[in-house]
Amino acid sequence: xxxxxxxxxxxxxxxxxxxxxxxxxxxxxxxxxxxxxxxxxxxxxxxxxxxxxxxxxxxxxxxxxxxxxxxxxxxxxxxxxxxxxxxxxxxxxxxxxxxxxxxxxxxxxxxxxxxxxxxxxxxxxxxxxxxxxxxxxxxxxxxxxxxxxxxxxxxxxxxxxxxxxxxxxxxxxxxxxxxxxxxxxxxxxxxxxxxxxxxxxxxxxxxxxxxxxxxxxxxxxxxxxxxxxxxxxxxxxxxxxxxxxxxxxxxxxxxxxxxxxxxxxxxxxxxxxxxxxxxxxxxxxxxxxxxxxxxxxxxxxxxxxxxxxxxxxxxxxxxxxxxxxxxxxxxxxxxxxxxxxxxxxxxxxxxxxxx
Amino acid sequence: xxxxxxxxxxxxxxxxxxxxxxxxxxxxxxxxxxxxxxxxxxxxxxxxxxxxxxxxxxxxxxxxxxxxxxxxxxxxxxxxxxxxxxxxxxxxxxxxxxxxxxxxxxxxxxxxxxxxxxxxxxxxxxxxxxxxxxxxxxxxxxxxxxxxxxxxxxxxxxxxxxxxxxxxxxxxxxxxxxxxxxxxxxxxxxxxxxxxxxxxxxxxxxxxxxxxxxxxxxxxxxxxxxxxxxxxxxxxxxxxxxxxxxxxxxxxxxxxxxxxxxxxxxxxxxxxxxxxxxxxxxxxxxxxxxxxxxxxxxxxxxxxxxxxxxxxxxxxxxxxxxxxxxxxxxxxxxxxxxxxxxxx
Numbered sequence: 001x002x003x004x005x006x007x008x009x010x011x012x013x014x015x016x017x018x019x020x021x022x023x024x025x026x027x028x029x030x031x032x033x034x035x036x037x038x039x040x041x042x043x044x045x046x047x048x049x050x051x052x053x054x055x056x057x058x059x060x061x062x063x064x065x066x067x068x069x070x071x072x073x074x075x076x077x078x079x080x081x082x083x084x085x086x087x088x089x090x091x092x093x094x095x096x097x098x099x100x101x102x103x104x105x106x107x108x109x110x111x112x113x114x115x116x117x118x119x120x121x122x123x124x125x126x127x128x129x130x131x132x133x134x135x136x137x138x139x140x141x142x143x144x145x146x147x148x149x150x151x152x153x154x155x156x157x158x159x160x161x162x163x164x165x166x167x168x169x170x171x172x173x174x175x176x177x178x179x180x181x182x183x184x185x186x187x188x189x190x191x192x193x194x195x196x197x198x199x200x201x202x203x204x205x206x207x208x209x210x211x212x213x214x215x216x217x218x219x220x221x222x223x224x225x226x227x228x229x230x231x232x233x234x235x236x237x238x239x240x241x242x243x244x245x246x247x248x249x250x251x252x253x254x255x256x257x258x259x260x261x262x263x264x265x266x267x268x269x270x271x272x273x274x275x276x277x278x279x280x281x282x283x284x285x286x287x288x289x290x291x292x293x294x295x296x297x298x299x300x301x302x303x304x305x306x307x308x309x310x311x312x313x314x315x316x317x318x319x320x321x322x323x324x325x326x327x328x329x330x331x332x333x334x335x336x337x338x339x340x341x342x343x344x345x346x347x348x349x350x351x352x353x354x355x
Numbered sequence: 356x357x358x359x360x361x362x363x364x365x366x367x368x369x370x371x372x373x374x375x376x377x378x379x380x381x382x383x384x385x386x387x388x389x390x391x392x393x394x395x396x397x398x399x400x401x402x403x404x405x406x407x408x409x410x411x412x413x414x415x416x417x418x419x420x421x422x423x424x425x426x427x428x429x430x431x432x433x434x435x436x437x438x439x440x441x442x443x444x445x446x447x448x449x450x451x452x453x454x455x456x457x458x459x460x461x462x463x464x465x466x467x468x469x470x471x472x473x474x475x476x477x478x479x480x481x482x483x484x485x486x487x488x489x490x491x492x493x494x495x496x497x498x499x500x501x502x503x504x505x506x507x508x509x510x511x512x513x514x515x516x517x518x519x520x521x522x523x524x525x526x527x528x529x530x531x532x533x534x535x536x537x538x539x540x541x542x543x544x545x546x547x548x549x550x551x552x553x554x555x556x557x558x559x560x561x562x563x564x565x566x567x568x569x570x571x572x573x574x575x576x577x578x579x580x581x582x583x584x585x586x587x588x589x590x591x592x593x594x595x596x597x598x599x600x601x602x603x604x605x606x607x608x609x610x611x612x613x614x615x616x617x618x619x620x621x622x623x624x625x626x627x628x629x630x631x632x633x634x635x636x637x638x639x640x641x642x643x644x645x646x647x648x649x650x651x652x653x654x655x656x657x658x659x660x661x662x663x664x665x666x667x668x669x670x671x672x673x674x675x676x677x678x679x680x681x682x683x684x685x686x687x688x689x690x691x692x693x694x695x696x697x698x699x
Contacts, residue, residue, distance in 0.1 A: 090497075138679065138683060142682075142683040142686045142687055143686055143690070144682045144683055144686050145636050145637070147442075147497070147636065148630055148636050148678070148679075148682050149679060149682070149683075151623055151626065151627065151678065152627070152675045152676070152678040152679035152682075153675060153679065154623070154675070155623070155627075155671050155672065155674050155675025155678065156671075156672050156675035156676055156679070157675075158671060158675075159669065159670075159671030159672030159673075159674075159675060160672060162666075162671065163666065163669055163672065273501060273504060273505070276501055277501060277502075277505065280498055280501065280502075286495050286497055286498040286501075287495055316513065316516065318509075318512045318513045318515075318516045318517075318615070319509060319512075319513040320509065321505045321506075321508050321509030321512060321513075322505070322506055322508075322509025322510050322512075322513050323509065324505040324506075324509065325502050325503060325504070325505030325506025325507070325508075325509050326502075326506060327502075328498070328501060328502035328505060328506075329488065329499065329502035329503070329506065332494050332495075332498045332499065332502065333488075333492060333494065336492065336493065336494055
């Protein structure tokens with residue numbers, strides 16, 4: 001186990017840069033080694049096969065729109081979850097955070113007539129961020145495993161949601177039309193919600209790859225003790241990862257209400273496992289230190305697309321979860337295999353360099 | 356339990372066992388996590404009986420025990436798994452799968468005893484798959500069981516769809532629903548008490564049980580001491596599978612419904628109760644009496660609040676807060692103590 005986690009290079013795909021070959025072959029080699037390539041291929045296969053069975057899956061206005069629109073919320077959750085998991089924590093409370101902010105969105109429109117939509121979006125993000133802040137504070141300062149803390153806050157947040165909501169339900173008729181339009185309309189073929197999610201994915205991906213504080217998240221997840229010794233601000237970084245995860249879940253809650261026009265006390269239940277599942281399928285190692293938010297985002301895309309494809313492929317939707325389960329297990333087995341291969345290669349290289 | 360562990364490693368067992376950590380045994384027992392949680396259980400029970408009307412009645416006790424029975428059952432093997440430093444999130448899905456199996460077999464007029472045996476085999480297989488992936492393939496148990504949550508639940512829902520099977524032999528339903536006369540003690544407590552005694556004896560009085568603690572503290576040290584790490588973990592996962600299936604049989608008969616989504620979310624309650632009972636999520640620390648007290652404490656709290664007219668949702672909040680506090684408080688106390696200059 002420890003031997004596998006030993007290589008500290010977070011992006012296993014990039015590896016030692018090959019000096020031979022021209023730019024094209026180098027690019028190709030990099031592409032075949034990238035952890036995300038396999039899952040992108042899986043997504044393409046699912047979409048192509050389903051479209052062959054039923055062309056309207058892709059080639060209709062609604063088909064194209066739903067293909068991008070439906071995964072938008074899980075994309076956000078998966079990105080936040082990936083940032084937390086990279087630091088060797090986990091955030092199980094995101095489903096409950098989505099529920100709370102989805103209801104908050106509806107309540108704001110009902111009780112503050114004429115409230116600008118931007119303010120509602122900000123309110124959702126801030127509310128989610130505060131809930132994430134509570135998680136982060138408990139995890140970072142009490143030094144208790146995130147699994148336990150967020151398991152607790154999963155209950156607490158859901159309970160608060162149910163207390164607040166009761167048997168109430170937000171209906172589309174209580175929401176302004178231009179807000180609901182955001183949930184369904186598109187800009188140059190990209191649904192607004194997908195566009196928002198895409199921007200978030202790109203920003204998070206850039207941050208994790210290029211910014212010092214982003215790189216430090218990987219270092220912390222690879223070896224917390226070493227990160228601490230090295231003088232990284234472990235507490236602060238983990239804390240911020242949770243705040244971001246919460247804020248993105250808050251944004252996802254707003255998007256939920258925009259998309260479906262409804263929210264009640266059970267909104268978002270069980271989403272946490274989908275978010276963790278998406279990250280794991282996307283190659284984010286559950287014990288931290290490796291993976292990318294792009295992978296997690298594609299994982300989310302794959303999960304949602306498969307669940308929409310199954311009925312078209314003639315598989316009862318009841319079997320959907322079983323397929324998801326096999327996917328998750330397959331992904332972690334693949335991950336394990338790749339990790340072993342990388343560590344063997346590194347060992348071999350070390351042996352050779354001694355000679 | 357810590358006394359026994361230290362006894363084994365201490366150079367001169369007899370005099371040291373009583374004064375380890377500079378405190379006599381009785382004081383260590385008194386301030387142990389298990390004692391705290393048992394005391395909390397007793398205090399809450401007494402206060403609830405005094406303050407909440409009808410709480411002290413046998414009907415309440417009956418319902419309380421029936422409601423907590425599945426959690427109580429699964430918490431036993433879950434303690435084994437968590438003590439080794441692993442986790443099994445798939446227990447509620449195994450429960451659902453077992454429930455669906457029982458329903459389908461009953462529908463096909465298979466004799467009840469045989470159906471139950473098949474359910475247990477299903478649980479055994481579910482546990483074996485988890486155990487195989489964790490020990491042989493060497494995958495992290497949290498990732499594996501997040502996968503099998505979806506897999507087992509998916510098979511259960513896939514087999515039965517949205518249909519519900521509700522006809523079971525009434526004699527069997529009675530076994531799962533009735534109590535001894537008007538004592539408030541349901542029949543099901545008999546097998547549960549037997550399970551508790553067996554699991555308690557295995558965990559605390561056999562070398563296998565000691566081994567589980569040892570490998571939770573340090574896998575390498577355990578392996579060097581001659582403990583078969585993988586076999587021990589595998590057995591722990593087999594046990595959670597079988598007991599979860601057994602809980603599935605009970606669940607089905609108690610509510611007389613076999614559904615694919617039976618027990619959804621129960622894994623969180625089980626883990627919450629185990630951690631509340633003082634088992635460390637890092638492994639290597641904990642004791643079964645504490646776990647049982649933890650399960651009952653949550654049960655008593657929930658049922659008392661219910662009777663007091665608190666909505667079930669507020670109860671969810673309380674459960675969460677209790678869980679968070681129960682893990683945060685000891686940590687904070689330890690850190691504060693560590694900071695305080697030690698008196699010579």
